Amino acid sequence: MLDIHLHVRVDVDPLRAAQNHMGVCDAIERIAPGGKPADMSAPNVPKVAGIDPLVPPPAQTPAPAGAVIQDRLAGWVSDLTTLHELTERLVGTSALDEALDAVVRAGATLVGARRGLVALEPADGLGPTGTVGLGLAHAELGHMETVPRRPAEGAPEAGDPGPGLFGSSPDLFHEEGLDPLHREVAARLGYAASYALPLNGPSGLLGSVVWLYDEPAEPVERQRHLVGLYVRYAAEHLARLVELERARARVAQLTEELxxxxxxxxxxxxxxxxxxxxxxxxxxxxxxxxxxxxxxxxxxxxxxxxxxxxxxxxxxxxxxxxxxxxxxxxxxxxxxxxxxxxxxxxxxxxxxxxxxxxxxxxxxxxxxxxxxxxxxxxxxxxxxxxxxxxxxxxxxxxxxxxxxxxxxxxxxxxxxxxxxxxxxxxxxxxxxxxxxxxxxxxxxxxxxxxxxxxxxxxxxxxxxxxxxxxxxxxxxxxxxxxxxxx
The missing domain is CATH 3.60.40.10 (PPM-type phosphatase domain)
Incomplete structure (x- = not known):
């Protein structure tokens, strides 16, 4: 038989009561003796008619760390789901023009743009070439083609699509050194900002894609990360379609010669x-x-x-x-x-x-x-x-x-x-x-x-x-x- 001191047995009932009313952790902190601030060891609020009164929460309660992590996880899952849907849609394309249209539409969804275009211009010069627009009429695409080409110097990076199209600019009309013809085309077509990415295939530059904003704007870091991942995968898919198109052209030419x-x-x-x-x-x-x-x-x-x-x-x-x-x-x-x-x-x-x-x-x-x-x-x-x-x-x-x-x-x-x-x-x-x-x-x-x-x-x-x-x-x-x- 264990020898239990009396004062320990007396403290058991208040502990259980406190657990029922305030939770285990709060109860232990309030009843545990010594070393606690006065406000942490304040007596319980008296009951009224045997019912605990509602204690209003603090005016500003910081979000628990678990809730923040859950929100982040939910955002990551949403991003991955979006990328999966867009890449699945791209994989389902077998024609080059269809794939280019899927790329410019998916990118517009990821960066929050309404218009855009993708230009296929393989750096090796073996073709095929072409331009596909989103929200741009044929005549407007013709105006875009008049914008001076960028020089082919160095490896293109994000925001710099390399030779062919103009690069990224959050505010075209206040950008220093902008080509006057580019500014004129932007004013005529009614866009004020652009975001561009290169299409880098396994064997070199395939072309570039650019999205246009009606007002000065630029994608946030999360959007840039998502569209960068998508375009990297899209460039590999487009490279396969380009090689397939070239093979078909060679076979067709051989057949016609025969x-x-x-x-x-x-x-x-x-x-x-x-x-x-x-x-x-x-x-x-x-x-x-x-x-x-x-x-x-x-x-x-x-x-x-x-x-x-x-x-x-x-x-x-x-x-x-x-x-x-x-x-x-x-x-x-x-x-x-x-x-x-x-x-x-x-x-x-x-x-x-x-x-x-x-x-x-x-x-x-x-x-x-x-x-x-x-x-x-x-x-x-x-x-x-x-x-x-x-x-x-x-x-x-x-x-x-x-x-x-x-x-x-x-x-x-x-x-x-x-x-x-x-x-x-x-x-x-x-x-x-x-x-x-x-x-x-x-x-x-x-x-x-x-x-x-x-x-x-x-x-x-x-x-x-x-x-x-x-x-x-x-x-x-x-x-x-x-x-x-x-």
């Missing part, structure tokens, strides 16, 4: 072609070859695969077909048979589709042979119909290819459309529905443009692939060759 530079002029027939190369480069091709005795050879085809390999195979296939067509072009079946044998020997891992038409414009006579290719479409005043062709396998699929030819006779003024399946695949529909849509697009050609094969081809593309689907990125190439017979 295709006819212009269509020949042959009496009795007018021709036009529309060709679009996919982003990775494909194997769709066309040809129009003058033959002896005023004849004309028309061909379209597609090699399996994408990329430089498919493009090179397409070039070899087209060159071989031209040689065979000159020798025995009046017999398209013989030409395709020779081509199939050559492919089996030289391109055993590939297959291809092809359609060859031997045309005699003076007689309006066409002899066709196809290897796994879609039939031509005849468009005229009184009919819009697919030509009946025999079914056959693509080249390279069988040990020995051969299929009968067919003969068609277009009426005066009718146009024959030759195309590749890439045109149908870009619709996104099943093949039967894509064929029906192509037929409807050709049937809707206005009478006023039926004499122009180029206008017919453009109308079919716009109708079949609305909203610019004939221009946007797609894995499929497009070939549409229109031949109008007089």
């Amino acid at each position: 295709l006819p530079s212009r269509l020949p002029r042959v009496s009795g027939v007018q021709m036009a072609v529309r060709h679009r190369t996919g982003p990775r480069g494909g194997g769709d091709w066309y040809d129009a070859l003058p033959l002896p005795e005023g004849a004309l050879g028309l061909a379209v085809g597609s090699v399996t695969g994408t990329g430089p390999g498919a493009t090179a195979a397409m070039g070899r296939l087209r060159a071989s077909l031209r040689a065979y067509a000159v020798i025995e072009g009046e017999d398209p079946v013989a030409v395709l048979s020779d081509l199939e044998l050559l492919m089996r020997l030289t391109e055993p891992a590939r297959s291809a589709t092809a359609l060859l038409a031997y045309c005699e414009p003076g007689k309006r006579k066409i002899v066709l042979a196809g290897a796994g290719h879609s039939p031509p479409l005849i468009v005229g005043e009184r009919r819009t119909e697919y030509a009946e062709t025999s079914l056959s396998a693509p080249l390279g699929m069988l040990s020995c290819w051969e299929a009968p030819s067919v003969e068609i006779s277009p009426n005066p003024g009718e146009t024959v459309l030759l195309y590749t399946e890439g045109l149908l695949r870009r619709t996104g529909d099943a093949m039967d529905r894509a064929f029906a849509r192509l037929h409807a697009a050709a049937a809707s050609v206005p009478r006023a443009i039926r004499d122009d094969p180029g206008a017919i081809a453009d109308h079919v593309l716009r109708t079949l692939l609305p909203e610019g689907l004939d221009e946007v990125d797609s894995a499929s190439d497009i070939v549409l060759l229109a031949a109008r017979f007089d």
